[in-house]
Amino acid sequence: MIQTNRFDLTPREEIDAMSTVNKAGLEDVVVSTSDICFIDGREGRLIYRGYDVDDLAAQSTFEEVVYLLWYGALPTKKEYDAFYKTLSATATRKLPPKLVALLRGLPKKTTPMEVLRTGVSALSAFDPDDPDNSREAEIRKAMRLTAQMPTLVAAWERIRRGKAPIAPNPKLNLAANFLYMMSGKKPTELAAKTFDVALILHADHEFNASTFAARVTAATLSDMYSAITSAIGALKGPLHGGANEQVMIMVDKIKDPAKAEAWIRKAIADKARIMGFGHRVYRVEDPRAKHLRRLAAELGRQAGDESKVKILNTVARVMTEEKHIYPNVDLYSGAGYAAMGIPTDQFTPIFAMSRVAGWAAHVLEQHGNNRLIRPRAEYTGATRATYVPISQR
Numbered sequence: 001m002i003q004t005n006r007f008d009l010t011p012r013e014e015i016d017a018m019s020t021v022n023k024a025g026l027e028d029v030v031v032s033t034s035d036i037c038f039i040d041g042r043e044g045r046l047i048y049r050g051y052d053v054d055d056l057a058a059q060s061t062f063e064e065v066v067y068l069l070w071y072g073a074l075p076t077k078k079e080y081d082a083f084y085k086t087l088s089a090t091a092t093r094k095l096p097p098k099l100v101a102l103l104r105g106l107p108k109k110t111t112p113m114e115v116l117r118t119g120v121s122a123l124s125a126f127d128p129d130d131p132d133n134s135r136e137a138e139i140r141k142a143m144r145l146t147a148q149m150p151t152l153v154a155a156w157e158r159i160r161r162g163k164a165p166i167a168p169n170p171k172l173n174l175a176a177n178f179l180y181m182m183s184g185k186k187p188t189e190l191a192a193k194t195f196d197v198a199l200i201l202h203a204d205h206e207f208n209a210s211t212f213a214a215r216v217t218a219a220t221l222s223d224m225y226s227a228i229t230s231a232i233g234a235l236k237g238p239l240h241g242g243a244n245e246q247v248m249i250m251v252d253k254i255k256d257p258a259k260a261e262a263w264i265r266k267a268i269a270d271k272a273r274i275m276g277f278g279h280r281v282y283r284v285e286d287p288r289a290k291h292l293r294r295l296a297a298e299l300g301r302q303a304g305d306e307s308k309v310k311i312l313n314t315v316a317r318v319m320t321e322e323k324h325i326y327p328n329v330d331l332y333s334g335a336g337y338a339a340m341g342i343p344t345d346q347f348t349p350i351f352a353m354s355r356v357a358g359w360a361a362h363v364l365e366q367h368g369n370n371r372l373i374r375p376r377a378e379y380t381g382a383t384r385a386t387y388v389p390i391s392q393r
């Protein structure tokens with residue numbers, strides 16, 4: 001901590017004083033208070049607004065969790081019904097035709113995360129509330145984004161396969177409607193329930209990289225769409241949301257459960273980074289992993305392919321025994337999605353479809369008590385370089 005008034009110091013002394021608190025990657029740095037989400041990294045607990053995610057996964061729905069994150073309390077029946085009705089209305093879910101035309105104009109090789117980042121940014125141009133940053137307008141924008149992102153993800157899946165997008169079905173909840181818009185078929189009860197639980201489990205996670213990116217953008221008093229677009233960009237990387245895709249790429253490489261043990265032992269010996277393991281905050285297994293492991297196993301059994309979960313279980317056993325590094329949320333989610341027939345490069349957009357609930361809650365909280373987020377660097381470059389004209393270099 002800097003004890004002296006920083007204005008009494010020379011610029012160099014000021015930076016030197018600050019560098020005593022320089023923590024690479026902002027590890028364990030607390031940048032703000034927040035009422036939204038708590039992670040107990042030692043006990044492996046995750047809490048949204050006071051409620052344990054284990055209880056929410058067992059008893060709640062994604063729509064109710066969205067309400068909880070934005071309004072800070074569980075809804076009454078009346079509040080829930082009104083909220084659910086707006087969130088699932090076709091008017092809220094459907095995409096502007098000009099946005100669909102924009103999607104059709106993209107090269108077919110565009111990745112789903114690129115499409116999502118581009119589409120979400122473009123949606124701001126169609127939002128009647130766009131210039132308004134009041135809480136009421138931001139909730140309406142968050143509602144549209146949460147409802148439209150699944151439509152956008154599914155529309156791109158159809159368009160890139162040369163098929164027409166499927167209109168949302170207001171009779172289905174967000175999870176079931178997404179699976180329906182992807183395939184054109186109503187999902188099984190197990191698939192719809194599993195997907196809903198996966199959405200609950202991914203809905204928020206304190207100041208993770210993408211949420212922090214959203215808050216940094218919001219803290220300049222920029223708007224909801226800009227904040228969510230920043231967050232999508234941060235989520236895309238393989239050290240964050242992109243890890244779930246990388247896990248499935250690893251599973252596809254291993255292919256045979258009988259080969260998993262040798263594969264992971266060699267990877268450990270080669271000092272490889274294994275996706276779906278490790279966490280900045282958890283010192284034990286990520287509490288979300290157990291739910292996704294169970295659901296992926298059930299879906300695998302129903303689909304008649306248990307090999308993916310078997311491979312992951314072997315990899316997890318060896319990683320835990322040899323490295324004491326535990327599964328995170330990204331280890332088992334993809335195996336469940338794959339059993340539902342979802343392509344690997346859609347796993348991270350699905351993560352975003354859920355996390356938008358948390359991102360929006362954090363933008364609302366940031367705007368409710370804002371201060372610009374503007375850290376410093378510990379400058380390690382030269383300070384007295386003499387300029388040499390280009391003709392003399």
Ligand code: CMC
Nearest residue numbers: 238239240241243272273274275276277278279280328330
């Ligand atoms: N595989 C192999 N070694 C690992 C892993 C891993 N997945 N994770 C951490 N380590 C080792 C790392 O090599 C280092 O060892 P050493 O001290 O001997 O050099 C030590 O553990 C600390 O690692 P770190 O990279 O300094 O830790 P971090 O807090 O900066 O990184 C992490 C956290 C999540 C980026 C990292 O664990 C990782 O790269 N995991 C794989 C990617 C992944 O699954 N990401 C999803 C994270 S959870 C969901 C989400 O946020 O999207």
